[in-house]
Amino acid sequence: MNSIEANQLTKKFGDFTAVDHICFEVREGEIFGFLGANGAGKTTAIKMMSGLLLPTSGTATIAGYDILTQSKLIKRNIGYMSQKFSLYGDLTVFENMQLFGTIYKIPRKELKERIMDSLRELEMDAQANTLVDSIPLGWKQKLAFATAILHRPKIVFLDEPTSGVDPIVRREFWKLIYQAASKGVAILVTTHYMDEAEYCNRISIMSEGQIKLIGTPEELKKQMGVDTINDVFVKFVKR
Amino acid sequence: MSAISIRGVNKTYDGKVVALKDINLEVEEGEVFGLVGPDGAGKSTLFNILTTLLLPDAGDIRVFQMDVIRDYKAVRQIIGYLPGTFSLYPDLSVQENLDFFAVMYKSSIEENMNIIEPIWKQISPFKDRKAGKLSGGMKQKLALCCALIHRPRILFLDEPTTGVDPVSRKEFWDILKSIRQHDITVVVSTPYMDEATRCDRIALIQDGEIIGVNPPQTIIQNFKGHLYTFKSDDIFSLLQVMEQCPLRCNYYPYGEHCHVAFYEDMETAMPQFERFLEEHQQPHSEITAIQPSVEDCFIEIVKGKT
Numbered sequence: 206m207n208s209i210e211a212n213q214l215t216k217k218f219g220d221f222t223a224v225d226h227i228c229f230e231v232r233e234g235e236i237f238g239f240l241g242a243n244g245a246g247k248t249t250a251i252k253m254m255s256g257l258l259l260p261t262s263g264t265a266t267i268a269g270y271d272i273l274t275q276s277k278l279i280k281r282n283i284g285y286m287s288q289k290f291s292l293y294g295d296l297t298v299f300e301n302m303q304l305f306g307t308i309y310k311i312p313r314k315e316l317k318e319r320i321m322d323s324l325r326e327l328e329m330d331a332q333a334n335t336l337v338d339s340i341p342l343g344w345k346q347k348l349a350f351a352t353a354i355l356h357r358p359k360i361v362f363l364d365e366p367t368s369g370v371d372p373i374v375r376r377e378f379w380k381l382i383y384q385a386a387s388k389g390v391a392i393l394v395t396t397h398y399m400d401e402a403e404y405c406n407r408i409s410i411m412s413e414g415q416i417k418l419i420g421t422p423e424e425l426k427k428q429m430g431v432d433t434i435n436d437v438f439v440k441f442v443k444r
Numbered sequence: 445m446s447a448i449s450i451r452g453v454n455k456t457y458d459g460k461v462v463a464l465k466d467i468n469l470e471v472e473e474g475e476v477f478g479l480v481g482p483d484g485a486g487k488s489t490l491f492n493i494l495t496t497l498l499l500p501d502a503g504d505i506r507v508f509q510m511d512v513i514r515d516y517k518a519v520r521q522i523i524g525y526l527p528g529t530f531s532l533y534p535d536l537s538v539q540e541n542l543d544f545f546a547v548m549y550k551s552s553i554e555e556n557m558n559i560i561e562p563i564w565k566q567i568s569p570f571k572d573r574k575a576g577k578l579s580g581g582m583k584q585k586l587a588l589c590c591a592l593i594h595r596p597r598i599l600f601l602d603e604p605t606t607g608v609d610p611v612s613r614k615e616f617w618d619i620l621k622s623i624r625q626h627d628i629t630v631v632v633s634t635p636y637m638d639e640a641t642r643c644d645r646i647a648l649i650q651d652g653e654i655i656g657v658n659p660p661q662t663i664i665q666n667f668k669g670h671l672y673t674f675k676s677d678d679i680f681s682l683l684q685v686m687e688q689c690p691l692r693c694n695y696y697p698y699g700e701h702c703h704v705a706f707y708e709d710m711e712t713a714m715p716q717f718e719r720f721l722e723e724h725q726q727p728h729s730e731i732t733a734i735q736p737s738v739e740d741c742f743i744e745i746v747k748g749k750t
């Protein structure tokens with residue numbers, strides 16, 4: 206089954222077309238890299254797919270639900286994290302997870318177990334009572350991801366999750382993405398690190414609101430006759 | 445001449461979190477000097493001290509021979525600073541932001557247009573747009589113009605390209621490299637190792653300490669492991685398998701490739717490794733020795749597995 210199906214999805218702000226008739230699908234358990242230059246329309250597309258913004262035209266189904274009419278059900282079935290908003294700095298690690306888990310109505314007793322399991326997996330159980338403000342950025346991002354999947358969503362949207370994160374922690378983060386995908390969670394991820402694009406099953410490259418290229422990293426490199434995704438990207442985005 | 449001279453700098457927050465430990469560092473005039481280290485290593489703390497925004501607990505810091513504590517006002521006249529968070533006025537237009545910084549520094553745009561021209565050409569089509577409405581790459585280019593408009597002798601940039609797309613990133617670095625023709629020293633931090641490679645020298649900072657200052661070529665020469673690359677069908681299943689590898693080595697995905705740095709005698713280790721992959725049913729392409737990149741060096745040094 207497809208976790209995401211976007212069909213001619215379009216968003217206009219006045220005269221400006223931010224997202225221009227995009228069509229693509231993401232399968233269950235697939236890691237889909239959603240690439241594009243700054244201002245290409247990625248974040249607007251993600252907002253529509255997560256039920257936060259209505260399209261001007263076109264539609265999409267997310268986990269089988271229609272973004273036009275079933276946005277509440279969509280929100281219950283997706284996880285979301287970004288570089289910008291992730292967690293509350295003046296709450297502890299445990300409190301943050303508890304807050305999000307409670308919002309998603311995970312029963313209290315089960316929630317505590319899930320949080321402790323999740324922290325053990327992250328090797329962060331010793332930090333359960335530490336304020337989030339005082340842990341390093343890379344740890345925060347790993348924690349934000351664990352929090353975003355605590356309610357076991359079918360799809361996770363990750364908007365530049367590793368922005369500013371160092372090379373070692375970035376790889377640890379991708380290990381978490383792979384673990385989630387191997388359990389069947391569909392992942393849609395944006396990144397400006399082109400080595401990370403290679404870790405995706407398929408990628409799309411957006412420019413001026415349109416998806417210009419879509420395929421496996423291997424296919425796109427072959428199609429463009431270059432050796433790296435960075436070169437593919439530069440060739441397409443260069444004005 | 446030294447652009448920056450740092451002696452014995454320490455900084456602790458709230459009397460317990462040690463941010464910087466006995467930092468000693470010289471930056472030469474005209475260098476593009478990189479600060480590289482894991483998150484929370486102390487890079488931003490060091491920037492804030494160098495730009496007179498934070499007082500160290502101890503130590504002596506000179507920027508062009510001026511003391512950053514005693515002569516802070518004079519230091520501020522000759523530095524430009526692009527902090528890690530976007531710090532322009534989002535409600536002012538591109539042009540208004542630039543005018544504002546020029547006036548604050550008693551400088552004029554005309555006078556210094558030759559420095560900012562290559563950047564200004566790219567953002568001037570948007571000069572009436574509010575700064576808050578610019579894309580990430582454009583914001584940083586505007587911030588760079590504003591930091592240069594008073595013709596500083598030294599420019600500090602704290603992760604200027606974080607969140608910026610690869611094309612804009614390259615343009616930004618082309619500009620940085622061109623700035624040196626105006627005798628401006630550049631100190632820059634970055635989480636992108638390809639950018640670190642473009643610096644004249646790099647200081648590696650970890651847990652508040654500087655663990656080495658070298659040109660990128662020297663850092664690469666100092667790599668201790670034997671580095672090999674190959675392709676695998678499933679680089680992440682391999683990640684789990686490698687946890688049981690009996691050899692002294694460090695495995696990590698590297699784009700579409702797998703990298704393994706060995707700390708063994710390769711004559712015996714390589715057949716052992718190939719056997720190990722076979723036993724664990726990990727098909728792979730030919731394993732070939734390669735030169736490390738700065739990213740490989742960063743991973744080796746930070747993991748301390750030598």
